[in-house]
Amino acid sequence: MAEANRYTGKNVTIVFDGVTISNDYSELSIERSIGLAEKTAGADDDASYNTTYRSSRWSLKLFNTGEADASIRTKLKVGTTALLTVYPKGNTTGRPVLSFTAIVENYKDMWKFNDNTATEVSGVSTGAWASDIDALVS
Amino acid sequence: MPDLFAGIERGITQRLLASAELLSIVGERIYADIAPEDPHGNVNYPLVLFSQVMGDYSNDSPRDNATCRYRVVCVATDTATAVRGAEAVFNALQDKPLDVPGWACYWIRADKAFARAEREEKTTYFRRGADYFMRFDRA
Numbered sequence: 341m342a343e344a345n346r347y348t349g350k351n352v353t354i355v356f357d358g359v360t361i362s363n364d365y366s367e368l369s370i371e372r373s374i375g376l377a378e379k380t381a382g383a384d385d386d387a388s389y390n391t392t393y394r395s396s397r398w399s400l401k402l403f404n405t406g407e408a409d410a411s412i413r414t415k416l417k418v419g420t421t422a423l424l425t426v427y428p429k430g431n432t433t434g435r436p437v438l439s440f441t442a443i444v445e446n447y448k449d450m451w452k453f454n455d456n457t458a459t460e461v462s463g464v465s466t467g468a469w470a471s472d473i474d475a476l477v478s
Numbered sequence: 479m480p481d482l483f484a485g486i487e488r489g490i491t492q493r494l495l496a497s498a499e500l501l502s503i504v505g506e507r508i509y510a511d512i513a514p515e516d517p518h519g520n521v522n523y524p525l526v527l528f529s530q531v532m533g534d535y536s537n538d539s540p541r542d543n544a545t546c547r548y549r550v551v552c553v554a555t556d557t558a559t560a561v562r563g564a565e566a567v568f569n570a571l572q573d574k575p576l577d578v579p580g581w582a583c584y585w586i587r588a589d590k591a592f593a594r595a596e597r598e599e600k601t602t603y604f605r606r607g608a609d610y611f612m613r614f615d616r617a
Contacts, residue, residue: 350540364541403539456613 351430354400356442357422359411366458367401368426370438372473396469398424398442399462406449406457416461420444423470432477439471482544482581482614483533489576489583490528490548497570500526503563504552513553523603524554524563531609543615544581551592551607564606571610578614585613 354362362368375392404412415422424442429435445463487510494500494508507513507525515521533546550571552563568588575583588608596603 362540364539366539403541 347429349428351428353427353431355423355425355427355431357415357420359415361400361402361412361415364404365400365402368398369400370396370398370426372396396440396465397462398465399460401458401460403456403458413459416444416447416459418444418447421466424465425471427477435477436473437471437475437477438469438473439475440465440469441467482578483530483546485578485581486530486546486548486576486612486614487528489578490550490571493574493576494526494550494567494570497566500563500566500570503559503566524552524559526550526552526563526567526607541615543613545611545613547589547609547611549592549607549609551605553603553605555601555603557595557604557606560604560606564608567607576612580617581614582617583612583614586610 349368352362352365352368353360354365354368372394373396374394376389377392378387378389380387380389400416402412408414421441421443423439425437425439427435427437431437443463443466444461446461448460449457450460451457491508491510495506500508504524504526507522509525509527511527511529513521513525513527528548528550531547531549534544536543536545550567552560552567554560554563571586572588573586575586577583587610589611590609592605592607592609594605596605
């Protein structure tokens with residue numbers, strides 16, 4: 341049977357600095373973008389650009405105990421720089437893998453009296469990706 | 479994960495049977511869903527009934543977690559006893575996590591009050607209680 345053209349995040353595995361942090365994750369997003377330098381001349385009818393450099397932002401939402409936890413809260417302290425590896429379909433040979441050095445830029449807890457507290461962590465990538473889009477687990 | 483809800487029923491029963499305040503009002507007449515009849519077809523009052531109102535596996539993370547709501551009411555033939563029974567149930571359950579094997583209960587609170595009176599064969603049955611909302615995740 342052909343592979344489905346849709347998939348969910350249920351098999352996502354996230355490893356940060358060698359530790360799996362996806363056991364109770366809720367959302368992960370990674371956004372890549374390219375810088376643009378406009379070169380439109382005043383007489384042009386249409387805007388035009390030169391591409392400059394790539395950049396990436398990531399954010400992660402996860403549940404945790406709220407206590408000191410070496411695998412989550414300690415690892416994800418702001419300012420931490422470490423390798424973030426994401427296996428969108430699990431750490432299985434032949435499946436996709438994304439990997440880059442990540443800087444933890446923001447760490448946010450918000451407590452609601454009558455709801456689960458989820459920690460939101462976000463940051464940027466620094467340098468070239470170790471495993472870019474279309475890379476597969478070997 | 480059907481074991482969760484069977485475990486919750488056992489947990490509620492254990493918690494209520496451990497309440498001396500409640501036992502002094504209803505004895506051990508604490509039942510899931512429906513009260514049993516004695517050999518003569520009678521039901522003895524007052525009593526406590528509880529039943530599941532909703533159950534939801536959240537599926538918002540790889541870790542199994544669930545929420546559910548149980549209605550727990552005291553049924554009596556006079557209002558005062560029904561109210562006292564409902565208060566005793568509240569004292570026994572509010573913020574007192576259930577023991578459910580394999581699961582961690584981290585929230586149990588009344589979130590909707592319940593009151594109803596029904597008249598049947600010249601007897602009025604007063605029901606007082608609340609819906610208790612619960613949260614669990616895999617221990």
